[in-house]
Amino acid sequence: MTEETAAATVGREVIASARGLVKRYGATAVVAGVDLDIHRGECLALLGPNGAGKTTTLRLLLGLTPPSAGTIDVLGHPVPAEARAMRARAGIVPQFDSLDPDFTVSENLLTYGSYFGLSRRRVTERLDY
Ligand SMILES: Nc1ncnc2c1ncn2[C@@H]1O[C@H](COP(=O)(O)OP(=O)(O)OP(=O)(O)O)[C@@H](O)[C@H]1O
Numbered sequence: 861m862t863e864e865t866a867a868a869t870v871g872r873e874v875i876a877s878a879r880g881l882v883k884r885y886g887a888t889a890v891v892a893g894v895d896l897d898i899h900r901g902e903c904l905a906l907l908g909p910n911g912a913g914k915t916t917t918l919r920l921l922l923g924l925t926p927p928s929a930g931t932i933d934v935l936g937h938p939v940p941a942e943a944r945a946m947r948a949r950a951g952i953v954p955q956f957d958s959l960d961p962d963f964t965v966s967e968n969l970l971t972y973g974s975y976f977g978l979s980r981r982r983v984t985e986r987l988d989y
């Protein structure tokens with residue numbers, strides 16, 4: 861695929877946006893006024909040195925950390941107000957294995973299924989014992 865056709869396949873629909881995003885811990889603004897738009901089909905990387913605020917920005921976008929200021933919208937949901945509904949539609953690949961070591965594989969799958977609205981019965985049906 862040429863660069864031109866690759867660019868043409870990226871939709872202009874904004875699927876995630878932030879305006880004036882600020883996160884303060886004490887007197888320190890670790891995210892200090894971020895504006896961004898992510899379009900459908902677009903791949904965005906946050907690059908920066910350790911402690912730059914990359915993880916905090918992602919946590920803000922996912923509604924896992926409340927912002928000190930600014931607005932966030934992901935998949936048409938205001939965040940953090942509708943973060944749970946948004947997260948049910950968002951796929952996340954964590955940096956590290958985040959399975960609970962105290963749970964069995966089945967228990968982990970049941971837990972993750974519940975995050976995406978799958979009933980216990982439906983997950984159990986899909987488990988291959
Ligand atoms: N819960 C917290 N309480 C206080 N300070 C925090 C908290 N979480 C993060 N910080 C601070 O915010 C700053 C940004 O941290 P963050 O984890 O977002 O950086 P990062 O860019 O993801 O770094 P790395 O490349 O090491 O993963 C750091 O100075 C960190 O110590």
Ligand SMILES: [Mg+2]
Nearest residue numbers: 911914915916
């Ligand atoms: Mg990080």
